[in-house]
Amino acid sequence: MADIATIWQDLDDAVPAQLDTGKGVIRPVSDTPFQYLVSGNLAKAAAHAGVDAEGLGALARTDADTYSVRLARDRMLIVAKSEVFERSGYDEAGYAVTPVHGGMSIIDADPALADAIIQRATSLELTGSGRSAMVEFAGVRGIVYFHGDRLRVHVDQSHARYIWTWLREALGMI
């Protein structure tokens, strides 16, 4: 399978090392290099990867290094610090795995900024809602949950340049 991490433009000029708003800091996450989209039998896939079969819903919280995030009734994202699937494609256990390691950009925000970002970018209740973490975030599809007490958002890599521009403007940085 093609390594889609190689097809994206270099974002060094668009993604800052960090964005300091004065009230808190937003950073790109680079220490969780393994991301897998999984569809089909989620219970079997989760058991193989050693993660929860339900997955995090919108604004749900995890403290784990390797975890699952629910995207839809039959799809989830597995985020890991090390490789958890030896091969991609269909598995006879009834699930399919697509590595998207470089295909999604991860953003991590200080707790002090979380409520403001959620209120500006989404229509979610701040108390959290729903089984799926996939939401409309600043007009594009984003995966929104908490890692520890820090807000974490995954967006398609092709939207990364736009999202960082949006964050700068929405938080009054420009």
Next chain:
Amino acid sequence: MQIFTCPFCGPRSETEFHFVGDFPKPRPDGMAKVSAEMWSDYLHNQNNPKGAASELWMHMACHEIFRMDRHTVTHEVTGSYALSSEAQS
């Protein structure tokens, strides 16, 4: 902003949803017997009622297609229902 409820994800902004069509909308049966007019009516025409309506909608975040009952004048949503047998069991 109007809030619709996805049977899987829960309450979300209306901007996350897309209208699919009437519910139910049975496909014309038997290709040989279907006239061009019947096929065109199936593809392009909607009931468009003034009042209570049952419709298919898609939640664009999770791609769930579901039935939503709503009132086209008051915009009141009276129910959202999953279509899959797995979801209903």
